[in-house]
Amino acid sequence: MKFAIQVNEGPFTHQASDTAYQFTKAALENGHEIFRVFFYHDGVNNGTYFGVPPIDDRNVQQQWSELAEKHDLDLVVCVAAAQRRGIMDEDESKRHGKGTSNIAPGFRISGLGQLIEAGIQADRLLVFGD
Amino acid sequence: MSDTKTFVYMNRKAPYGTVYALESLEVVLIGAAFEQNVKLVFMDDGVYQLTKNQDTDGIGMKNFSKTYSALGDYDVNQIYVCEQSLKDRGLTLDDLQELTYEDEDDDWAEKSSIHLVSRDQIAEIVGSADVLLNF
Numbered sequence: 055m056k057f058a059i060q061v062n063e064g065p066f067t068h069q070a071s072d073t074a075y076q077f078t079k080a081a082l083e084n085g086h087e088i089f090r091v092f093f094y095h096d097g098v099n100n101g102t103y104f105g106v107p108p109i110d111d112r113n114v115q116q117q118w119s120e121l122a123e124k125h126d127l128d129l130v131v132c133v134a135a136a137q138r139r140g141i142m143d144e145d146e147s148k149r150h151g152k153g154t155s156n157i158a159p160g161f162r163i164s165g166l167g168q169l170i171e172a173g174i175q176a177d178r179l180l181v182f183g184d
Numbered sequence: 185m186s187d188t189k190t191f192v193y194m195n196r197k198a199p200y201g202t203v204y205a206l207e208s209l210e211v212v213l214i215g216a217a218f219e220q221n222v223k224l225v226f227m228d229d230g231v232y233q234l235t236k237n238q239d240t241d242g243i244g245m246k247n248f249s250k251t252y253s254a255l256g257d258y259d260v261n262q263i264y265v266c267e268q269s270l271k272d273r274g275l276t277l278d279d280l281q282e283l284t285y286e287d288e289d290d291d292w293a294e295k296s297s298i299h300l301v302s303r304d305q306i307a308e309i310v311g312s313a314d315v316l317l318n319f
Contacts, residue, residue: 095207134210166214173315174187174218181318184204 057081058176059091060169062183064099065114066107070183071100075117077180082125090128090172091118093161097183098136101129103158115158122160129161130168190221192313195230200245205233208319209251216258223309224255225301227266230319231273234265234280234298249281256285261297264309268302 059078063070078088093100100115107113122129131141140156143163147155157163173179193212199205212224226234233249240247255261263283270276283297301309310316 095203135207166211167217169211170191170215170218170220173191173317174189174220179315179317184318 055081056087056089056175056177058089058172058179060172060179060181061091061093061097061100062095062181064096065105068183071097071114071118072112074180074182075114075121077182078127079121082121088125088127089176090130090168092169092172093129093131094135094166094169095183096135096139098131098139098141101131101136101141101158101161102156104156119158119160127160130164131157131161132169133163133165136163188220189314190223190312191215191315191317192223192225192309194310194316194318195224195226195233196228197319198229199233199238199249200240200243204319205230206246206248208317209248211317212255212260213251213258216260219259221262222260223262223264223312224260225264225266225306225309227269227303227306229269229273231265231269231275231280234263234283235275236279236281252281252283255283256297259285261285261295262299263297264299264301264306266303266306267300270300 059074061071061074065071082088100118105115118129121127142152142155143157144155146163193208195205195208197204234252238247238249284294285297286292287295
């Protein structure tokens with residue numbers, strides 16, 4: 055089956071991103087396709103490269119980045135939600151004069167059309183978080 | 185895009201206090217460009233999103249309530265409001281904005297987009313969804 059995933063919560067406060075990650079990983083390992091993972095609302099905070107959780111805790115961003123590299127996953131961060139919360143790639147950072155970018159490897163910034171397209175193209179769109 | 189799916193947007197939260205009402209409207213407006221079958225449901229505190237004469241001066245939030253009146257121009261004209269949720273909050277249809285669209289199948293007659301529905305009807309609408317987005 056072809057799944058699309060929407061993640062609405064940031065890492066650590068809620069388990070939603072962890073659950074979405076575990077589902078995505080299990081789906082891929084069982085031969086399903088993940089059309090796209092779309093990060094919306096506070097979910098965009100999963101895409102910052104600057105998180106440094108304690109060594110005995112999981113690194114939610116790193117888990118996503120590694121899964122993306124292994125399976126060529128499309129991890130999309132909503133641009134408007136990301137701008138509000140300070141998640142930027144180099145182009146965005148330059149445009150807003152911020153001097154540095156913080157988007158994590160494997161994530162890219164794009165618009166809400168990517169969410170709608172995922173809903174249309176996938177057999178199921180699964181939403182994690184409020 | 186040849187595939188047409190039914191997108192149902194469930195709006196259950198007050199317009200201010202959380203970002204969800206605003207973000208829902210953003211998705212609906214962007215999604216309108218994809219020419220899908222779109223249904224909006226407003227229930228629980230979500231019915232407050234459609235109230236008229238909203239004034240946000242005192243809370244420093246952007247008043248985005250006027251944007252709803254643009255939905256008709258985007259061919260988003262299936263708007264379902266939970267009658268019981270209105271009643272529970274002492275509201276009636278008169279407390280809501282008038283949301284209209286021009287019906288191209290009826291000589292562009294101006295019609296209301298808002299339909300009052302029961303909880304059973306909402307269950308049917310949810311059941312009709314290919315893609316269900318909760319806000």
